[in-house]
Amino acid sequence: MIGDIVATLNGWIQNFGLLSEGWRVGVVVFALVFGTATVAYVASHVIAALERKFSNTNNLWDDALLHAARKPVVAFVWLQGVYWAAEVAHRYSDAEIFTANETVLRMGFVFVLVWAVLRLIKEGEGILVSPLKMQKPMDYTTVNAVSKLSRAVVIITAVLTVMQSLGYSMSGVLAFGGIGGIAVGFAAKDLLANFFGGFIIHLDRPFKVGDWVRSPDRNIEGTVEHIGWRLTTVRTFDKRPLYVPNAVFTTIAVENPSRMTNRRIYETIGIRYADVSQMATIVGDIRAMLEQHEDIDSEQTLIVNFLEFNASSLDIMVYTFTKTVQWVRFHEVKQDVLLKISDIIEGYGAEVAFPTRTLHLPEGLRLTGAGRDQNPDAERSSEESSAETGQRQRKGEVEESGDAE
Structure with a gap:
């Protein structure tokens, strides 16, 4: 089809005898690129108009589908336009780079499809957990886990498809993966332990994002902010982030006071x-x-x-x-x-008790302070005798000073 169109355009230009072969090819390539840009622009605005129209309906999934497909559709238009331009250039050129047109087209198509599916998964995740869009929003942790698993499946499938399109044998790749998986398992056992720990958290759901958790076995207490495949982020009550490997939660007791x-x-x-x-x-x-x-x-x-x-x-x-x-x-x-x-x-005239102590003394035992209080006359006699003694001492000192003079 492309060859027929190019031959027709080339024949028209050649009949007029205006341009050389190189210029004719340049004009065709320019026309294809300009047409691709025009189609991409029109497609983007058409999808945007459809988004605005369907945003007034009660169905949320058509909005998600259009929003997810908008950029991939534009990318697909450019992929096709560049492929046709490259085919025209390859028809009149022997450059080795143009021999990969078919392979690039297949890989580009897989990339665009995967991009659209990943965007659709993200849009679906946002709808399912939004209290504004759903009357009964689903649990964020569960939806996030399913979303991550779906992304992983899509990406793995895309990688295998690309490898198959490049000529690699899938049986050989899988066999290599089995042998290499053993080596990777020994080398990255902690990473795998954290991965399966995250899987267990998503499966058992002992806590979810936003829960207050603590462990009597470890110094872990705070609010869960994020549950990843390797780490769980806990915001402690002093506002510090605590990053806990998921494998830890498979070996300790976890308390969830939020529930x-x-x-x-x-x-x-x-x-x-x-x-x-x-x-x-x-x-x-x-x-x-x-x-x-x-x-x-x-x-x-x-x-x-x-x-x-x-x-x-x-x-x-x-x-x-x-x-x-x-x-x-x-x-x-x-x-x-x-x-x-x-x-x-x-x-009732009662009182809240506080710690008190009662001390019992034997009969006849008196404290020094109490004895002075009970016999004030003896205390005064003692003070008078002390004063008289002081006066006699001062009088003796005066007499002695007189004799010395």
């Missing part, structure tokens, strides 16, 4: 021994207050009991759960509960 249903209030409150007669009523009022509290989940375990005789207090155990799981709101509820418990205790 808790309630937060627990567990406090031990002591009152004085002098208030033992009020213990039963205080415990009953605290239990009633918690049962009626709007932020306490009464369907969960609720315990308020006299716990034990402690060293300097009578201890009451308060064990209950809040409805909220938010960290800041939980502490507001806990503060309100503790203040109401304090009001209940004070309402």
Whole structure:
């Protein structure tokens, strides 16, 4: 087809006898490139117009398909135009570079197709996790894992197709891959361990992006920002990024506080021994207050009991759960509960106990300070005798100075 068109155009130009053969080829190549640019421009604007038109519909997938196909379609038009121009040049030239036209065309077609599919996967991922586009958006971690796996399958298939088009035997490539896989497995066992660790995370889903996780086995605590095939990024509470190899999560226990249903209030409150007669009523009022509290989940375990005789207090155990799981709101509820418990205790004239110690002294034992307080006359006599002694000493000193003179 291309040969017939070129021959026709060449015949027309030759009949007029205007240009030499080289110029005629140049004119045809220029016309093909200019036509390719025109078609690419028109195709891009047509697809853009279709995008604007279909954006008003409720179907989101047609928008994704058009957006994903826009640039690959333009690239495909240029691929075809350059191929035709190269074929025209090859018809009148013996340059070796033009012998690869067919191979470049096949590889370029595979590249354009893979590019379009990868863009479509990305657009689909954005639709499935968007709360603005979906009434019930899917879990980001799951969609991201499926997206990565789909990309890997598309790229591997494209590589094998390109290798087949270049004349490589697939059986030989696969055999080499089997032998080389053993060597790569030994050399990159940590990398493979992290890869399969990431796969297990995506499969078991112990946590997802945005969850608060921590481990009692390692110093890991923070919010999950990204789950890759080799590393998981955790943002600690001091805002530092922590990069954890995925293989670590297969050997440690991981706690996910983000999935808790309630937060627990567990406090031990002591009152004085002098208030033992009020213990039963205080415990009953605290239990009633918690049962009626709007932020306490009464369907969960609720315990308020006299716990034990402690060293300097009578201890009451308060064990209950809040409805909220938010960290800041939980502490507001806990503060309100503790203040109401304090009001209940004070309402009965009781007091919250604090550590105290009573010291018993044997009969007849007096402290030095106490003895002076109890016998002030003896203290005054002692002071008077001391003053008289001082006066006599000063008088003697004056007499001695007079004799010396």
